[in-house]
Amino acid sequence: MIRKKVKLAYITNDSSRKATYKKRNKGLMKKMSELNILCGIDNVAIMYSPYESQTKLKKHCKDNRETKMTQVMFNNIYSKWVVHGLNFGDINDLNLLLDEKMSNIVKRMDAFAMKPLYTQGALSSSSSSMVALPPMTMVMPKAILRTGTKGIVQLDVNNMDPMKRQQWIMELMNNNNNNPQTHVGGDEMMFQFGDNINPNNGH
């Protein structure tokens, strides 16, 4: 259990390199998260790592896809132009998501209808009266990540002023027109932190 002072050089041994990566990456993510909480800094770290499983990558891509679709849905009032730029895959995914959300809404309405009247519409002092209802996950979207040839785009629309938003919509439109195949990631892994805390709102 003696610990040597690590010499700063590429670790040639495969297994110990991977072990070191796992440990240090975990530590790094923790530090990122701490910086985000302590100082209100939104941040992202991207690792081009061969050590992460594909399933995890696919989950990220799926999440990103869902976030993108949610975003389009919620910016619908601004996004008439965008809709015309959607390709078949986009529209299909959007439909799936809308179905899911609609189903949630119906369930929630059903559950709500069964509740005694005095809990409806009241500013209930705690969330206890609503706790059994299906959760509403339709929060404002937090970020879009697009992975391409070792490239990532991140957009934060939470605190975008109308002008910037419009500009972003225009860019999204261009994206959809020119790169219809933006929905599947590259061959590397990415991590993300931050975005859940915004110094302008949260503190």
Next chain:
Amino acid sequence: MIRKKVKLAYITNDSSRKATYKKRNKGLMKKMSELNILCGIDNVAIMYSPYESQTKLKKHCKDNRETKMTQVMFNNIYSKWVVHGLNFGDINDLNLLLDEKMSNIVKRMDAFAMKPLYTQGALSSSSSSMVALPPMTMVMPKAILRTGTKGIVQLDVNNMDPMKRQQWIMELMNNNNNNPQTHVGGDEMMFQFGDNINPNNGH
């Protein structure tokens, strides 16, 4: 000099929050760099921070701009299409850079011409004989960073196969056609590590 165990919550005091950010960001960058060296992991960290000076940001933008222009220059054989997509600002910057590089080349040639013949073209055992010449900084470009409305694109062209490179050129062309105003960054700061070490080559 007693150190309290830090409680994980937003630091309300402005100056100590900034101080903490400075220290922890430095530590984080060091850790990123170490992970890059130890495990051969290319990585990037992006901080949406209000604590970085604008001059530093502008320097990054300038560096990115120069990198982009260098890249276009070096991919010239592939970039006939790109050139047609360049706007006035692009071409102006490219001209400036070409002038600078040309001047370096001329200086270097002059210096070279003054050297005794036996040092010319020889595989000199050390760099001492060349040490006084103006440095040639025309290395292959490492990355393009484009900053927009809280968005960053990073491309690594060092180890791009010809197909991918062609694809990237096409994308760059589209970028130039549709977003002629991509040369100035947003209002936040970004950091970058990695890219200088490639596990496929370096180790």
Next chain:
DNA sequence: GGGTCTATATATAATTA
């Protein structure tokens, strides 16, 4: 504001389970 110092908190290399 930024730099230095030092005690202490935290991360982690090596090892074992």
Next chain:
DNA sequence: TTAATTATATATAGACC
């Protein structure tokens, strides 16, 4: 392979310039 353990290296909070 992933999970603890533990001794030690490293990061950093608070104090002082």
